[in-house]
Amino acid sequence: GAGVSQSPSNKVTEKGKDVELRCDPISGHTALYWYRQSLGQGLEFLIYFQGNSAPDKSGLPSDRFSAERTGGSVSTLTIQRTQQEDSAVYLCASSWTGYTEAFFGQGTRLTVV
Amino acid sequence: AQSVTQLGSHVSVSEGALVLLRCNYSSSVPPYLFWYVQYPNQGLQLLLKYTSAATLVKGINGFEAEFKKSETSFHLTKPSAHMSDAAEYFCAVRVDRGSTLGRLYFGRGTQLTVWP
Numbered sequence: 001g002a003g004v005s006q007s008p009s010n011k012v013t014e015k016g017k018d019v020e021l022r023c024d025p026i027s028g029h030t031a032l033y034w035y036r037q038s039l040g041q042g043l044e045f046l047i048y049f050q051g052n053s054a055p056d057k058s059g060l061p062s063d064r065f066s067a068e069r070t071g072g073s074v075s076t077l078t079i080q081r082t083q084q085e086d087s088a089v090y091l092c093a094s095s096w097t098g099y100t101e102a103f104f105g106q107g108t109r110l111t112v113v
Numbered sequence: 114a115q116s117v118t119q120l121g122s123h124v125s126v127s128e129g130a131l132v133l134l135r136c137n138y139s140s141s142v143p144p145y146l147f148w149y150v151q152y153p154n155q156g157l158q159l160l161l162k163y164t165s166a167a168t169l170v171k172g173i174n175g176f177e178a179e180f181k182k183s184e185t186s187f188h189l190t191k192p193s194a195h196m197s198d199a200a201e202y203f204c205a206v207r208v209d210r211g212s213t214l215g216r217l218y219f220g221r222g223t224q225l226t227v228w229p
Contacts, residue, residue: 031215042221104156
């Protein structure tokens with residue numbers, strides 16, 4: 001596609017349920033990022049994939065959070081046993097290898113009730 | 114470790130006034146620097162980037178930023194604010210360093226309000 005695509009755009013889930021958030025990066029981009037943005041807060045780094053290297057998972061807030069990237073393309077962020085504090089906008093971005101800018105998707109707004 | 118500090122979480126200016134959003138970074142190697150803008154309910158959009166070419170970088174919508182190595186700064190400016198500039202602005206740094214190769218580090222953001 002022309003840009004980074006995230007789905008769903010909005011997700012409401014009950015506390016304790018698992019959710020999966022999807023990110024389709026720009027074709028050919030080797031780097032993929034997940035960030036979380038809570039209301040009134042900045043961007044919180046979650047995880048970074050770069051080519052075939054081991055992902056940088058240092059930002060994942062707990063073991064309830066995991067992410068994978070299949071075939072070097074699509075990525076899924078999974079949150080298990082969701083809590084109300086997980087409510088936020090989850091942003092995905094991708095970029096080429098090297099020091100170019102990252103392109104962001106529109107985000108998935110997750111609400112845990 | 115790399116870090117980005119944006120001074121002032123909120124900045125208010127009158128329409129037509131100078132916009133100055135401050136960003137300081139910490140990096141032990143030459144950085145690549147970016148400014149992004151986020152309009153309500155949207156993702157982030159690149160305003161401009163510094164990649165070791167000219168130190169004065171021009172971006173979209175009349176914004177520009179100057180890389181000052183001695184001050185480790187990359188402040189964003191616009192000579193005359195427009196109502197449509199009201200948004201949140203994020204400064205980011207990206208470096209080549211080991212396991213963090215290519216990772217973007219963001220500041221906490223500055224919310225710009227433009228008064229008529």
